[in-house]
Amino acid sequence: MKIIVIGAVAGGTSAAAKARRNNDSAEIIIYEKDQDISYSGCGLPYYLGGKVGSIQELTPRSPDFFKSKYNIDIHIRHEVLKIDIPTKTLVIKNLDSGAVFNDTYDKLILSTGAQAFVPPIKGIELENVFFLRNVQNALKIKAFMDNHHPKTAVVVGTGFIGFEVMENLEACGIKVTLIERAGKLTPNLDEDMSLYLEKRLSKRKIPIFKNANVVEATSQGVILENGTLIPGEMIIVATGVKPNVTLAREAGLLLGVTGAIRVDERMMTIDTDIYACGDCIETWSAVTKRPHYRPLGSTANKTGRICGDNITGGNVVYPGNLSTGIFKLFDISIGSTGLSEAEARSQGYDIEICHNIKPDKPGYYGGQEMLIKAIADRSTQKLLGVQIIGYDGVDKRLDVFVTLITYGATVDEIFNLDLGYAPPFSTTKDPVHYTGMILD
Ligand code: FAD
Secondary structure, rough: OOEEEEEEOOOHHHHHHHHHHHHOOOEEEEEEOOOOOOOOOOHHHHHHOOOOOOOOHHHOHHHHHHHHHOOOOEEEEEEEEEEEEOOEEEEEEEEEOOOEEEEEEOEEEEEEEEEOOOOEEEEOOOOOOOOOHHHHHHHHHHHHHHHOOEEEEEEEOOOHHHHHHHHHHHHOOOOOEEEEOOOOOOOOOHHHHHHHHHHHHHOOOOOOOOOEEEEEEOOOOOEOOOOOHHHHHHHHOOEEEOOOOOOHHHHHHOOOOOOOEEEOOOEEOOOOOOEEEEEHHHHEEOOOOOEEEEOOOHHHHHHHHHHHHOOOOOOOOOOOOOOOEEEEEEOOEEEEOOOOOHHHHHHOOEEEEEEEEOOOOOOOOOOOOOEEEEEEEOOEEEEEEEEEEEEOOOHHHHHHHHHHHHHOOOOHHHHOOOOOOOOOOOOOOOHHHHHHHHHH
């Protein structure tokens, strides 16, 4: 059997490695148009801020590693230009030599990922305007910082990447101004939680412009629709990503309602010999079963592994996801999982909501305020979603809620969870317990 994978970052390499573990004899080839493979995109903001000392720490595996450990051939700087499904043939271009050649597959895995969304901003091609999607983007930003020593920057977009970049530029002594087109920060948070975050951030005196539409980038900063110039020697545009689906679409594969590649619960496309994973696919909510697009490394790794398994005879089913996300902003952590209030209402749920502010540990042990917003379905009493903003232990509480939602817990079951307690970690009744007590 000959397996070809397109894309060698999170999804593609997970798929190929799992396929190899299942099948010793298959020929496995990955084509990757970029020069970097199997890197941690999630670590890139921390490279900018200096927490990650060298880019090699984020790119620990080379094609030689995959050859010697897994007998997988990775061809970097090779772009797949076309998939011909009837003949199971790929047209590939070697980006160094310019040579174009064909290769054939028995099974194909698409892990073509996503690319930064480029908003219609005049001057976006200027040398002080950047996106952060891959290793080369990060190196370019770092080189600009090293060569120009900017003192000010503008970050456009307040999703987790925009915030992480902001934090890391500030760590380098660069004063950042945040610009958000929407009326609230961070798409995953409800408006009330977003306001709470803004209040916490206000201590840092970071200028934030909401309802602000950037129309032009210049070497001095960005110009808003109302003509205001927001100064910034460097500009980072972090306005989301879009899935790379051109190959799939031109081959005749089905795209979903979100525009990403449609797969079934075994990650199979409409062609039984073509599977797909990672940021190029549409997944679905584990709560509502409705399709959504949630490009995350956590999901790319899982769906990649499932592809590799199923394409080599496995029968693993993906249950969907909760859109769980978490990020850090200075000493604050922000997490969310499941449905937001806005999503739950728009999907017709009759909901109960609780806002619960409690210390993350006892005052005598340095406890600090943690805000938990939980959303439950009134008729079934099941939790639908949770958002948390706090200092210590947000990740632990978030993951407890993820587990509760995943296994369909009802609100009355939360209080009796036997969570670990000692003063360095929590209070005798944990903020999770209080959430259940308030909702019940
Ligand atoms: P990609 O990483 O996009 O890789 C796809 C690859 O396919 C690319 O290298 C591309 O060159 C290649 N390719 C595309 N088309 C072709 C073609 N025709 N021929 C050959 N090759 C092709 N996720 C989290 O869960 N938590 C985080 O904290 C987090 N932080 C992040 C921070 C940043 C700054 C960024 C950019 C992302 C972050 N993510 C995070 C998201 C995570 O990095 C992605 O979800 C993950 O990289 C997706 O992996 P992928 O393999 O599906 O796609």
